[in-house]
Amino acid sequence: MEELIYTKTKTIQPGKSSGFCPGCMHDTIIKLIGEVLEELDIADKTISCTGVGCCGLFMEYIDYDYIQCAHGRASAVATGLKRGNPDKIVYSYQGDGDFASIGLAESISAANRGENITVIFVNNGIYGMTGGQMAPTTLVGMKATTAPKGRNPEEHGYPMHICEMLDTLTAPVYLERTSCNTPANVIKTKKAIKKAFQNQIDGKGYSLVEIVTSCPTNWGLSALDSLDYLEQKMLPEFPLGVIRDR
Amino acid sequence: MERVLMKGCEAIAEAAVRSGCRFFAGYPITPQNEIPEYMARRLPEVGGQFVQSESEVAAINMVYGNAAGGVRAMTSSSSCGISLKSEGVSYCAMARLPIVYVNVSRGGPGVGTIQPAQQDYHQATKASGNGGFRMRVFAPATVQEAVDMTYAAFDYADKDRNPVLVLADGVIGSILEPVVLPPQKTEEEVAAIKDSKSEWAAVGHQLGSRAWINPGGWDNILYENCNKDADAMYQSWADEAEAELYKVEDAEVIITSYGISARISKSAVDALRAEGIKAGLVRAKTVFPFPNKAYDAINYDICKGIVDVEMSIPAQFVDDVKIAVDGRAPITTVLRSAGNMLSKGAIIDAAKAML
Numbered sequence: 001m002e003e004l005i006y007t008k009t010k011t012i013q014p015g016k017s018s019g020f021c022p023g024c025m026h027d028t029i030i031k032l033i034g035e036v037l038e039e040l041d042i043a044d045k046t047i048s049c050t051g052v053g054c055c056g057l058f059m060e061y062i063d064y065d066y067i068q069c070a071h072g073r074a075s076a077v078a079t080g081l082k083r084g085n086p087d088k089i090v091y092s093y094q095g096d097g098d099f100a101s102i103g104l105a106e107s108i109s110a111a112n113r114g115e116n117i118t119v120i121f122v123n124n125g126i127y128g129m130t131g132g133q134m135a136p137t138t139l140v141g142m143k144a145t146t147a148p149k150g151r152n153p154e155e156h157g158y159p160m161h162i163c164e165m166l167d168t169l170t171a172p173v174y175l176e177r178t179s180c181n182t183p184a185n186v187i188k189t190k191k192a193i194k195k196a197f198q199n200q201i202d203g204k205g206y207s208l209v210e211i212v213t214s215c216p217t218n219w220g221l222s223a224l225d226s227l228d229y230l231e232q233k234m235l236p237e238f239p240l241g242v243i244r245d246r
Numbered sequence: 247m248e249r250v251l252m253k254g255c256e257a258i259a260e261a262a263v264r265s266g267c268r269f270f271a272g273y274p275i276t277p278q279n280e281i282p283e284y285m286a287r288r289l290p291e292v293g294g295q296f297v298q299s300e301s302e303v304a305a306i307n308m309v310y311g312n313a314a315g316g317v318r319a320m321t322s323s324s325s326c327g328i329s330l331k332s333e334g335v336s337y338c339a340m341a342r343l344p345i346v347y348v349n350v351s352r353g354g355p356g357v358g359t360i361q362p363a364q365q366d367y368h369q370a371t372k373a374s375g376n377g378g379f380r381m382r383v384f385a386p387a388t389v390q391e392a393v394d395m396t397y398a399a400f401d402y403a404d405k406d407r408n409p410v411l412v413l414a415d416g417v418i419g420s421i422l423e424p425v426v427l428p429p430q431k432t433e434e435e436v437a438a439i440k441d442s443k444s445e446w447a448a449v450g451h452q453l454g455s456r457a458w459i460n461p462g463g464w465d466n467i468l469y470e471n472c473n474k475d476a477d478a479m480y481q482s483w484a485d486e487a488e489a490e491l492y493k494v495e496d497a498e499v500i501i502t503s504y505g506i507s508a509r510i511s512k513s514a515v516d517a518l519r520a521e522g523i524k525a526g527l528v529r530a531k532t533v534f535p536f537p538n539k540a541y542d543a544i545n546y547d548i549c550k551g552i553v554d555v556e557m558s559i560p561a562q563f564v565d566d567v568k569i570a571v572d573g574r575a576p577i578t579t580v581l582r583s584a585g586n587m588l589s590k591g592a593i594i595d596a597a598k599a600m601l
Contacts, residue, residue: 010453045450047457049311059463065448067314067459070337073307076299080311080319081448083295084269088315088450106307109300 009034011043016061020054023223025180025213029122030058032190033091036197037064046089049078051098054128058093072103075110078117089200091118096137097127100160104136107162111206114171118196119208121162124215125234132218136160139237143220163210163243174199174207175243181214181230185240195245204246212238247426254389255280255419257427258348258412259288261396262320264428266436267346268294269319271308273301273327276360277416278350281322293433302327306334306347313343314459316440316447318400322348324416325366326357328374335409336375340472341461344403346396348412350419353584361585362416364505367562370413371534380480383411383534385504389423391531397428404439406479413533415557416585417506480535488531489540493519497526498548499597500575502541502567503555504530507588511555514593525597533563541570551600552577555593559583576600 011034018027037043043064050056052071059066069077074092082090099107099121110117126144127133134144134151137159141150151159163175174196178189189211196207212234214226221229252260259281262270270289272282282298289296295312299305305321312319323331328349338345351366353359370383382402386392392414399410431439440447448457462469490508493515494500503511508529518525528540544552552575554564561579568577580596582588 044452047315047448047450059458059460063453063456065451065457067311067448068341068461068463069310070307070333070461073303073310073334076304076307077311077314079297079304080269080271080308080313081315082311083297083308084312084315084317084319085449105300106304109304113297 009038011037011063013061013063018061019057021217023214023216023226024054025211026054026058026122028180028186029120029189029211030062032186032193033120034062036190036194039194040197040201042089042197042201045087046091047081049074049081049090049092051092051094051103053095053098055093055095055098055122072098072101073106074098075103075119076106079110079113079115082115082117086116089197091120091197093120094122095128096121096123096125096135100136100162108166111166111172111208112169114205116200116203116205118200119206120193121208121210122213123162123210123238124213125159126215126218128215128218139233159237161238163208166208167243172206172208172244173204173246176245177210177212177238177240177243179212179230179235179240181227210238212240249424249426251422252389252425253280253420253422254392254414255350256284257389257393257425258396258414259284260427261393262346262400263288263292263294264430265318265397265400266431266439267318267320267400268292268436269309269312269317270294270321271297271299271305272321272323273299273305275324275327277352277362277419278322278324278348280419281348281350302330303333306331309345310334310338310343313338313345314341314448316443316449318439320346320348322350324350325352325354328366328369332375336377336379337461338409339375339379339381339476340377341459342407343459344407345409346399346403346412347409348396348414351413351415359585360416362506362557363583363585364415364507364557364563365583366413367533367556367558370411371536371566374411379476380534381409381411382406382483383413383532385413385530385533386418387505387509387529389418389421390425392418393425393427408479413505415506483535487535487537487539489537490527490529490531491540491543492527492529494526494528494543495545496524496548497544498524498550499553499600500526500528500544500549501553501555501593501597502528504533504563507555507557510588510590511593514590514597517590517594518597523598523601533566536566536570538570541567544575546574549575551575553593553596553600554579555588557582557588
């Protein structure tokens with residue numbers, strides 16, 4: 001007798017595949033979100049408000065409600081949606097260019113109002129879809145197509161630490177930074193995502209999970225080498241852990 | 247029917263609430279602050295939500311999200327603030343979301359002036375955002391019309407699944423006038439309107455039947471077809487253009503205008519008639535679709551000329567008037583700008599000069 005030990009989350013359309021680059025962690029995160037929605041039994045009342053960039057590529061294959069937002073505006077869109085449908089589960093899914101650059105005002109303001117939403121903020125330190133331009137989170141010295149000699153603090157400033165910035169606000173209830181670079185961290189990320197959704201179900205308020213990821217394609221590294229880079233360079237700049245849990 | 251004395255901005259907000267609007271997001275800018283201020287106290291009374299947004303950009307995107315969830319949603323601003331909303335309005339047009347927004351317009355370009363003006367005509371009627379979409383645009387000339395047009399705007403938005411713009415100005419927004427308010431929709435009616443959108447709205451669905459609020463993507467055939475469908479809808483509106491024809495039949499000179507300028511123009515027509523000069527008025531009530539057919543009511547055998555009156559320099563409305571008149575009469579303009587009001591005398595002089 002065959003024993004089922006693993007199956008794909010039902011929140012992904014049958015027969016569809018992700019289309020992300022090899023080594024990209026977006027598909028891992030989308031899978032984790034889907035598993036959490038199933039485990040909490042909320043997939044049929046959840047709406048994803050998704051940013052622009054690689055973070056938006058999953059619109060073609062998830063099977064629950066989806067709003068494609070203008071670049072950077074997903075936290076504002078989620079605000080409007082949740083205010084009109086407080087019994088639904090609303091999350092925004094945003095990359096670092098989307099959340100921390102073009103959408104910074106909308107992102108911080110939604111957190112400051114303490115909107116009862118869940119935010120999944122994916123930080124790979126670079127613009128992926130447009131081909132490797134510098135992001136607010138690009139590391140010092142890290143090369144980007146718009147910073148060909150690497151990020152220079154005198155010209156470009158320093159990487160932006162979103163969780164720590166949001167930690168200066170009173171309203172957010174949960175801020176955690178995780179990664180998906182090891183199986184253990186994938187499990188921790190899933191736990192963090194689950195907590196961020198459970199907080200919304202419980203009406204607690206604004207929860208954000210920042211997930212530090214790699215971009216092998218635009219970092220110019222193999223998938224495996226990008227894991228080493230993430231471990232050695234990204235995580236010292238963006239240390240993992242719970243920043244706030246109220 | 248009971249008449250009440252109301253300021254234009256507050257009357258617009260009350261009309262929206264009565265039409266079932268249950269969400270408003272906006273950012274302060276003169277001369278429309280009374281709309282968000284009114285909504286901040288009024289919407290909670292009917293179970294609605296008001297958000298003072300961090301910017302006009304955020305406001306229109308909150309409205310985008312709220313309308314995506316099936317609620318009747320509105321925002322308002324003035325001129326330079328409307329420019330900031332153009333991104334979100336364009337997204338609403340592509341995603342086919344019904345929203346209503348109000349421009350209580352002021353001087354421009356740039357920050358312009360805070361006084362009334364009509365400098366946003368082309369923006370309102372031709373390019374309210376990227377991508378060449380169109381919207382119904384209503385141009386009230388009285389507070390009563392602002393009320394009636396705002397009330398109807400929500401029905402049009404839902405019918406079309408498209409943004410609708412009420413193009414007012416600082417005079418209409420600030421003036422106190424008696425109005426008859428339309429009936430308040432019951433909570434049952436408001437709920438039924440929301441329920442009617444549940445199939446396409448992002449309110450949660452069983453796996454396999456998701457709602458997808460989609461302002462564009464990678465499928466070039468799909469999105470060309472979306473544009474074709476939208477274009478067919480825009481063209482279908484042509485017969486629904488609205489205009490007021492006032493003493494046009496025997497007119498030897500026609501004054502044409504819209505909004506507050508048309509109101510001054512109408513008094514100029516009366517003054518000219520009192521002098522025995524056969525003047526008439528063609529007033530556009532919708533500026534998109536433009537009421538081209540209204541200009542066919544002019545008797546071009548006796549009409550010696552048309553005076554285009556607008557509070558914009560350079561003239562903008564006149565471009566649509568030229569298309570409608572199609573060379574059948576000479577056209578001149580009477581213009582003010584930057585918050586300076588038109589004088590009846592200048593219109594009268596221009597009309598006489600055409601004879």
